[in-house]
Amino acid sequence: MSTTQSERLRGLLEPLVAARDLDLEEIEVTPAGKRRVLRIVVDSDEGVQLDACAELSRAVSEKLDASDAMGGAPYVLEVTSPGADRPLTEPRHYHRATGRLIKAQLVDGGELVARITAVDDEGLDLEVPGVKGRKATTRRVAFGEIAKARVEIEFNRKAADTSAAAADDESQEEA
Template sequence: MSTTQSERLRGLLEPLVSAKNLDLEEVELSRAGRRRVLRIVVDSDDGVDLDECAELSRTISTTLDETDAMGEDEYQLEVTSPGAERPLTEHRHYVRAVGRLARFQLPEGELVARILAVDDEGLDVEVPGVKGRKPTARRLEFAQIAKARVELEFSRKDKKEEEA
């Protein structure tokens, strides 16, 4: 997608997404055969459920139909959340991932650790112990992190379960 079209779509969609108290994470336009696919990724501090995605999809679809932002060609609209193994690219992503296990690409290699706290400079993590050893605390500065992604955990308790 051209930068101009990307910026135009983002400018058009940002107020619609914000009005639903959601963050616009990504706007991606790609080809699937003869058809184009417009994929909109949204999130919030509390996550996004299917009903919110469906409601936002209807709002976006109506707005796109009323404008020429997508041109005359057919397209498929997808409104989704970032998913279980979401990349961490913004400060708010790290804040939302507190308590979660994440995989970090650092200058010295890869690190898997649980995010304990986040501030403006970086984050405090807990590196799981190996072979019966206790977990260790570590500080990561944002400048050290080349890439980060939430790790999928099948045995992790949900925030709602922990609060109960």
């Protein structure tokens, strides 16, 4: 997708996304046979529900039909939330991953697997798991020290973490 088309689509769609308290994470147009696929990735601090994607998809479709932003060629519209393996690139991504285990490639060439305990404007506070019975340690990492990072999927999270998550889910249901 050309930069000009990307900028035009972003300018056209960002107000629709923001009006629903969502962040426009990515816009991608890819060829698919005789058609193209327009994929719009949105997220929020609370996550994105299927109904929100469906509502946004209808609004985006109407907006695109009323403009010439996609040209005359047919396209398929997909509105989705980011996958679990998406890269963490913005401070808000790290904030949303607080409490999660991440794998980060550092600018100096090192690699770090640690749990995010806090995030501020400058960087992250991390808990680095202990190895071979050693206690976990804490570490501060500035955003500028991180070359790339992703959330690590955990299938067997510590019991204390899952019970805290369950208690959090119960308190949200009561609200």
